[in-house]
Amino acid sequence: MIRLEKVTKSYGVTVAVSELSLEVNQGEVCMLIGPSGCGKTTTLRMVNRLTEPTSGRIFVDGQDTAHVRPEQLRRSMGYAIQGVGLFPHMTVSKNIAVVPHLLSWEKERIAQRIEELLSLVGLNPAEYAGKYPGQLSGGEAQRIGVARALAADPPILLMDEPFGAVDPMTRERLQAQFLRIQRSLKKTVIMVTHDLDEAIRLADRIAIMEAGRLVQHDTPEAVLSRPRNKFVHDFVGTDRALKRLSRISVSGFVRQSPSISISASVEEAAAACVRRRWVWVVDENQRLRGWIDRDSLHEVASVRESIVATDPEVIAVAETATLREALSRMLGQGLRSVPVVDDRGRLLGEVTVTDVENATAAREA
Amino acid sequence: MSHRQARRWLILLLMVAAFAWLISNMWVWETALGYLFSQEAQVIHPRASLLVLVLEHLRLVAISSAMTVFIGVSLGVWATRPGGREFLPIITDITSFGQTFPPVAILALAVPMLGFGLLPTVAALFLYGLLPIVRNTIAGLDAVSGDLVGVAYGMGMSRTQTLFRVEVPLAASVIIAGLRISIVINIGTAMIGAVIGAGGLGSPIIAGLVQDNLAYIIEGALPAAMLAVLADQLLTGIEDSLKTGGD
Ligand SMILES: Nc1ncnc2c1ncn2[C@@H]1O[C@H](COP(=O)(O)OP(=O)(O)OP(=O)(O)O)[C@@H](O)[C@H]1O
Ligand SMILES: [Mg+2]
Numbered sequence: 001m002i003r004l005e006k007v008t009k010s011y012g013v014t015v016a017v018s019e020l021s022l023e024v025n026q027g028e029v030c031m032l033i034g035p036s037g038c039g040k041t042t043t044l045r046m047v048n049r050l051t052e053p054t055s056g057r058i059f060v061d062g063q064d065t066a067h068v069r070p071e072q073l074r075r076s077m078g079y080a081i082q083g084v085g086l087f088p089h090m091t092v093s094k095n096i097a098v099v100p101h102l103l104s105w106e107k108e109r110i111a112q113r114i115e116e117l118l119s120l121v122g123l124n125p126a127e128y129a130g131k132y133p134g135q136l137s138g139g140e141a142q143r144i145g146v147a148r149a150l151a152a153d154p155p156i157l158l159m160d161e162p163f164g165a166v167d168p169m170t171r172e173r174l175q176a177q178f179l180r181i182q183r184s185l186k187k188t189v190i191m192v193t194h195d196l197d198e199a200i201r202l203a204d205r206i207a208i209m210e211a212g213r214l215v216q217h218d219t220p221e222a223v224l225s226r227p228r229n230k231f232v233h234d235f236v237g238t239d240r241a242l243k244r245l246s247r248i249s250v251s252g253f254v255r256q257s258p259s260i261s262i263s264a265s266v267e268e269a270a271a272a273c274v275r276r277r278w279v280w281v282v283d284e285n286q287r288l289r290g291w292i293d294r295d296s297l298h299e300v301a302s303v304r305e306s307i308v309a310t311d312p313e314v315i316a317v318a319e320t321a322t323l324r325e326a327l328s329r330m331l332g333q334g335l336r337s338v339p340v341v342d343d344r345g346r347l348l349g350e351v352t353v354t355d356v357e358n359a360t361a362a363r364e365a
Numbered sequence: 366m367s368h369r370q371a372r373r374w375l376i377l378l379l380m381v382a383a384f385a386w387l388i389s390n391m392w393v394w395e396t397a398l399g400y401l402f403s404q405e406a407q408v409i410h411p412r413a414s415l416l417v418l419v420l421e422h423l424r425l426v427a428i429s430s431a432m433t434v435f436i437g438v439s440l441g442v443w444a445t446r447p448g449g450r451e452f453l454p455i456i457t458d459i460t461s462f463g464q465t466f467p468p469v470a471i472l473a474l475a476v477p478m479l480g481f482g483l484l485p486t487v488a489a490l491f492l493y494g495l496l497p498i499v500r501n502t503i504a505g506l507d508a509v510s511g512d513l514v515g516v517a518y519g520m521g522m523s524r525t526q527t528l529f530r531v532e533v534p535l536a537a538s539v540i541i542a543g544l545r546i547s548i549v550i551n552i553g554t555a556m557i558g559a560v561i562g563a564g565g566l567g568s569p570i571i572a573g574l575v576q577d578n579l580a581y582i583i584e585g586a587l588p589a590a591m592l593a594v595l596a597d598q599l600l601t602g603i604e605d606s607l608k609t610g611g612d
Contacts, residue, residue, distance in 0.1 A: 098522075099520050
């Protein structure tokens, strides 16, 4: 789908990208990663001709891009960059409509598409369509950025650190959402990232660059278990087993866990705690509120009094999260298991440290 | 439009109406100036009514400002395009020179070439008002983030589309600020047109200076000041409404 052949870009004496050859197949996510200044952005920008290569050729769908009008080429590729990408003087819907507008879509079709896309990225169209980028949170802005890149349903997406400037929690959600969308849309994606965990999680194949050169282009598993050279080995780091957990979703490991309503009596609570020392506490809507410990039930009159209230944001993981996050929650909170919640905070079950161990062992084997 | 904005435009409209009423009712001026300067035999310059003077003045301003805006903005845009970049220093030099050169001197130089009246005055005003517009257009366009322009190209906008849909809208409030400064300066400077017979609010002032009649001077200066304030308010209003659209 996208093929770079010995592409070089130099700025005077600086060689930003050097004889880079790379092939990205249709429907594949290629994560471009490497240290700052290694030429990731330059490589990405050469694909849509924002930057012209000094030498080498780039093919999209078998066609040499040097012979395609840049505007035409770019309209067939969604483009999203970190943070600043939305036009501040246009509303969310105007921003999303940019490419459809350039392609002269009809009004109704554009309106319908805007609604579709906002729903796809989980934002209420009625609420967000009329907002200006300045009125959005970082995470919302990034989602609009993704929606805008998808606007004209281009077969190719080019993304430069699209989830760069947000907090880890939001980033996790954006990644999960990207995976979900990608599974159904099957775009050909080149995404630049600084974050190895992100690369491992999202990639079909990872392209690791060092000083303008491509040093390894492989599946995440292969990169983790068979680093090509010392650079990749050091880049991947020593916690490879841990990193591998980034590719495994929590959803396959959720097990039933005992829970009790916050309005239950002490006797009911004690009964629930017979088989283990503690149980999760949920409210009337099944939303996680904390847990209770068997030993704390003696002196109190109700569950409400002895609950160890916790913020689900801190202790729980989403079902879309990875085992790596689950493990880091366990270690962070000193727990042998963490609760798993859905997107409304309702308890779905739990994941235990044993599950994580087993998953690791299975992968190692 | 917000409540506050609506009120602001309403006040502006009332100010314009009041001004129009004032300049078309000469008896008000005659009464007021006659009372203040009872020793003068005449308090109203007889050449033309205020309404005519204001219209002459506005014609000078309109023609010269239209030229400055069109040419100034074009120069500013050109100086920020890849092809025009190298001319940027020359353009800024010439426009700065245009403003440091006294308009009266330009008039003196222009008269032998262009004769008396409207033409040399417009030429002087045009040169004198160019700097703020060129400078603000360049500053406004330069301040638009390069990343954002990159995104516009990256999404498949052509140069022209990027200029008109992204760069100009984002620079608009700064550009309008330049227009405002230039036009307000122009309203004041247009007085000099009277020296070489272009008419306008400068004529009662010149007559007042020559005949030592303070009433004439006020008859010309006061409406000119009001005109400048009105123009300033009007353009500030436009400038602000462009700013609030963006955030
Ligand atoms: N327009 C330019 N002019 C001169 N040098 C440039 C230009 N663009 C990039 N470079 C240089 O090329 C090299 C690669 O830059 P590039 O932006 O591709 O790096 P990157 O991998 O995206 O880095 P980061 O992770 O920090 O975004 C750098 O050394 C940079 O200084
Ligand atoms: Mg970069």
